[in-house]
Amino acid sequence: MQFRILIALLIFLGSYLPLSLILLAQNFDYASLSKPFCCAFWTGTCSLPFKNPAFAIGIFAVCVACLVVTLGSLAVVRPKHEILVKDAKYVPTDLMNYTLPYIVAFMSIDYQESGKFVGFLIFLGWMFWITYKSGQIILNPLLIVLGWRLYDLSYSFVGSNDPQNAKALVKGNIEAGQRCRQTSVQDILVIKNNGGAGG
Incomplete structure (x- = not known):
């Protein structure tokens, strides 16, 4: 969506x-x-x-x-659901649309x-x-300046092994093996406090 x-x-x-x-x-x-x-x-x-x-x-x-x-x-936005990140790929912003x-x-x-x-x-x-x-509307250069980054995530909810895939707007950086809390805004996950321990 x-x-x-x-x-x-x-x-x-x-x-x-x-x-x-x-x-x-x-x-x-x-x-x-x-x-x-x-x-x-x-x-x-x-x-x-x-x-x-x-x-x-x-x-x-x-x-x-x-x-x-x-x-x-x-x-x-208050991220609620804890997830375990399996893989995280940074999505670079295509600045041509904005320039x-x-x-x-x-x-x-x-x-x-x-x-x-x-x-x-x-x-x-x-x-x-x-x-x-x-x-690509969420690929906003001003959000990048303010510390937000867009990722393609592969993850599972804590307590479940079912793999999930989604785009995530992350405040800061995120790596495979991290536990963090997220909430979904339509089809985009929003993750703010992502300094959880590795899993």
């Missing part, structure tokens, strides 16, 4: 927080730095120093919110150029659909 599409979309958008920050910086009106500082926005005499503040700040805020929800969801939008962003994407921006959104939507359908 794949991640439900709404959860997948949250993870996908959260992973592009750095891209939204780049676009925010590109949209900044650097000429405003030479003007006197003004923060009384309610008077109508001040404005945010962006060419398109609604788009620039809005998209950045959405990406921040999606990343916070993703990390918050992982933080509240392509960055390359496109540096090709003069501007919130003010509606045609280019709509085309960029269509491109991102297509990238999301490919990533979602290929089952």
Whole structure:
């Protein structure tokens, strides 16, 4: 089973927080730095120093919110079932899917150029659909930076010799022979405290 599409979309958008920050910086009106500082926005005499503040700040805020929800969801997960790891293979992240939008962003994407921006959104939507359908939505570079790794696991539950196979999102590293606790989020095992003794 794949991640439900709404959860997948949250993870996908959260992973592009750095891209939204780049676009925010590109949209900044650097000429405003030479003007006197003004923060009384309610008077109508001040404005945010962006060419398109609604788009620039809005998209950045959405990406921040999606990343916070993703990390918050992982933080509240409590692994319960103890397993014995038989074999663990690290699944390297295919960064090409994530670097392509960055390359496109540096090709003069501007919130003010509606045609280019709509085309960029269509491109991102297509990238999301490919990533979602290929089952690679959890291969999130930001999660890697924060210490999460994806593994193909062969394991059995403690007290059982029946072999099981699954993908696991692991906080840190994991090796064959370890005992650890996991919980399943759809078809992905989540393992956080994996420093159990070998079995």
